[in-house]
Amino acid sequence: MKDFNKVLVAVDGSDAAIRAARVAARLADTMQVPLVLMHVFPMITDDTSGALGFGPEALEQARVQSARKVFDEVLAQVSERPEKPDEVALIGDPAEEIIEWLGDAQDMLLVMGRRGQTKIGSLLLGSVSDKVIRHTHTPVTVVS
Numbered sequence: 001m002k003d004f005n006k007v008l009v010a011v012d013g014s015d016a017a018i019r020a021a022r023v024a025a026r027l028a029d030t031m032q033v034p035l036v037l038m039h040v041f042p043m044i045t046d047d048t049s050g051a052l053g054f055g056p057e058a059l060e061q062a063r064v065q066s067a068r069k070v071f072d073e074v075l076a077q078v079s080e081r082p083e084k085p086d087e088v089a090l091i092g093d094p095a096e097e098i099i100e101w102l103g104d105a106q107d108m109l110l111v112m113g114r115r116g117q118t119k120i121g122s123l124l125l126g127s128v129s130d131k132v133i134r135h136t137h138t139p140v141t142v143v144s
Helices: 015-031 046-051 056-077 094-102 119-125 128-135
Strands: 006-010 035-041 086-091 108-113 140-143
Touching: 006 015, 006 094, 015 035, 015 056, 015 108, 015 140, 035 056, 035 094, 056 086, 086 094, 094 108, 094 128, 108 128, 128 140
Parallel strands: 006 035, 006 108, 035 086, 108 140
Antiparallel strands: none
């Protein structure tokens, strides 16, 4: 098995993300590496946020509130872990933000659900997991 220095799990509040977080926590515990939770608040462009009435402060508040809600849901599911996971909260297109954050990292494992919150959107645009798998050098485990 490849040596990883952390397990990153992308979470969006969906059932698939909760299942992925449980798997990621078990993997991190087995490998004895830190678990990192990542949530991307889905704002595609500054133009979109402005059109929706989100100024910079409101957008930041929405990011923080959305991430906290999702992280708390996940933490309730992995509460038996000895260490609290690190948390990363971003804004933007989820696939693009995950890919950019990972960079060329090959020393971590990304775990994510196969389908997130928007089933219809993923059918039209392709799922986040599909995009990430196609464009990252980081090993990815997809949980159904």
